[in-house]
Amino acid sequence: MSVVSADVLPGSALPAGEEAAGVAELGPRARMWPSLVAVYRAQLSRARVARIPLLFVATFQSIGIMILMRGVVDGGGEAESVVAGASVLVVAFVALNLLAQYFGQLRASGGLDHYATLPVPPAAVVLGAAGAYASFTVPGTVVTAVFGCVLFGLPLAHLWVLVAVIPLAGAALSGLGAALGLLAPRPELATLLGQLGMSAALLLGVLPADRMPEAVRFARDLLPSTYGVEAFARTFGDHPDWAFVLGDLAVCGVVGVVSLAVATWAYRRAAVR
Numbered sequence: 001m002s003v004v005s006a007d008v009l010p011g012s013a014l015p016a017g018e019e020a021a022g023v024a025e026l027g028p029r030a031r032m033w034p035s036l037v038a039v040y041r042a043q044l045s046r047a048r049v050a051r052i053p054l055l056f057v058a059t060f061q062s063i064g065i066m067i068l069m070r071g072v073v074d075g076g077g078e079a080e081s082v083v084a085g086a087s088v089l090v091v092a093f094v095a096l097n098l099l100a101q102y103f104g105q106l107r108a109s110g111g112l113d114h115y116a117t118l119p120v121p122p123a124a125v126v127l128g129a130a131g132a133y134a135s136f137t138v139p140g141t142v143v144t145a146v147f148g149c150v151l152f153g154l155p156l157a158h159l160w161v162l163v164a165v166i167p168l169a170g171a172a173l174s175g176l177g178a179a180l181g182l183l184a185p186r187p188e189l190a191t192l193l194g195q196l197g198m199s200a201a202l203l204l205g206v207l208p209a210d211r212m213p214e215a216v217r218f219a220r221d222l223l224p225s226t227y228g229v230e231a232f233a234r235t236f237g238d239h240p241d242w243a244f245v246l247g248d249l250a251v252c253g254v255v256g257v258v259s260l261a262v263a264t265w266a267y268r269r270a271a272v273r
Contacts, residue, residue, distance in 0.1 A: 032121050032123065032124055035120035035121055035124035035128075036123075036124040036127050036128050036131075037128075038120070038124075038128070039120065039124050039125055039127075039128025039129065039132075040127075040128040040131050040132050042128070043128055043129045043131075043132035043133070044132040044135065052136070054093075054094070054098060055090075055094060055136050055137070055139070055140050056140075057093075058089070058090045058093035058094055058137075058140055059090055059139075059140035059143055059144055061089070061093070062086040062087065062089045062090050062093075062140075062144045063086070063143075063144060063147055063148075065082075065086050065089070065202070065206055066082060066083065066086045066144075066147070066148050066151055066152075067151070069082045069206070070151055070152070073152070073208070075152060075153060077208070077210070077233075078208040078210070079152040079153075079154060080152075080154065080233040080236040080237075081206070081207075081208045081209065081229070081233050082148070082152070082206055082207075082208070083145065083148030083149060083151075083152055083154060083233075083236070084205075084229045084230075084232040084233035084236075085202075085205035085206035085207070085229045085233075086144055086148055086206055087141050087144045087145040087148065087162070087165075087232060088141070088165070088169055088201070088205055088225050088228045088229045088232065089144075089198075089201055089202055089205060089206060089225075090137050090140040090141045090144055091134070091137045091141060091166060091169050091170050091173055091225070091228070092173050092197070092198050092201035092202075092205070092225050093137075093198055094133055094134070094136050094137045094140075095130070095133055095134045095137060095169075095170045095173040095174040095177055096173040096174070096176055096177040096180075096194060096197045096198055096201065096225075097177065097194040097195055097197065097198040098133060098177070098194070099129065099130060099133045099174055099177035099178050099181060099194070100177040100178070100180040100181040100184075100190050100191070100193055100194030100197070101181065101187070101190060101191045101194055102129070102133070102181060103129070103177075103178050103180075103181025103182050103190065104180075104181040104182075104184050104186075104187040104188075104189070104190025104191060104194075105181075105187045105190075106181075107181070107182060107184075107187070107190075107270050108186065108187040112267070112270055112271045113271075115271070116271045122264050122267045122268050122271065123260075123264045125267060126175075126178055126260060126263045126264045126267050127260060129178065130170075130171065130174030130175065130177075130178055130260065130263070131174075133174060133177075134166070134167065134170030134171070134173075134174050137166060137170060138166055141162060141166055142159075142162060145159055145162060145232075146159070149236075154236050155236060158235035158236070158240065161231065161232060161235045161245065162232070164231075164249050165228045165231055165232050165249070165252075168228060168249055168252040168253045168256055169224070169225055169227075169228030169252055169256075170256075171252075171253070171256030171257075171259070171260060172224035172225065172227075172228070172252055172253075172255040172256040172259055173197075173201075173224055173225055173259075174256075174259075174260070174263075175256060175258070175259025175260035175261075175262065175263045176197065176224060176259045176263075177194055177197065178260075178263035178266070178267070179259060179262045179263040179266045180193040180194060180197065181193075181194070182263065182266035182267055182269070182270045183266050183269075183270075200219075200223055201223060201225045204216070204219065204220040204223050204226065205220075205223070205225055205226060205229045224252065224255045224256070224259065227248040227249070227251045227252040227255070228248070228249075228252050230244075230248045231245045231248035231249050231252065234248070
């Protein structure tokens with residue numbers, strides 16, 4: 001009978017030194033930026049086929065609303081509000097409504113468990129998904145804005161401000177949509193909350209504020225998309241007050257940071273349950 005050392009047996013435990021060395025050889029946690037880019041690309045490729053038809057729906061919906069409002073609004077400040085509100089509505093449809101549905105379904109189906117096993121920061125998951133969904137709003141928002149300007153006879157000179165309006169309003173609405181989807185106990189409730197949020201963006205963003213009661217105006221000021229609408233609408237004048245435009249964009253950016261932070265907290269909360 002031969003004697004074999006216990007160190008080479010298949011099920012034997014490693015000595016303390018070797019076990020510590022094995023633990024030390026584990027790779028470090030993924031960094032924020034590479035993780036964010038990876039999640040963004042994965043979400044972008046995943047949603048490319050499924051979300052493009054819905055983007056057309058969002059665009060045609062906004063264009064249809066402007067055509068209906070053309071019979072009521074002739075021009076001036078009201079036309080500027082309608083065009084700006086309809087353009088930002090495309091962002092609200094995708095970034096708020098669809099993202100709330102996505103995270104609600106992801107939580108209900110156990111998809112968060114997959115992300116929880118990956119060595120990526122929770123913020124990268126939320127920001128990557130929000131960025132991917134917000135990216136789909138760019139062509140629809142631009143088409144809606146150009147169509148609205150032609151329909152109401154508004155100048156096209158300052159449409160470049162959409163370069164700032166889309167990401168800032170998209171960040172604010174994406175964070176809100178992700179938070180609603182992650183905090184809702186059921187996916188049906190997440191869908192309902194997302195649709196209610198989009199309806200609020202429609203009613204409070206597209207309709208001229210001058211015709212609203214005081215209580216409704218207060219509710220309008222609480223909606224994140226309002227400041228994106230106001231910033232865009234101010235640029236249609238002959239001499240835009242860029243200080244107010246920058247102020248509205250700054251508020252939109254601050255709301256975006258806060259809403260994405262809340263969404264990240266909601267993701268952590270949902271992932272550990």
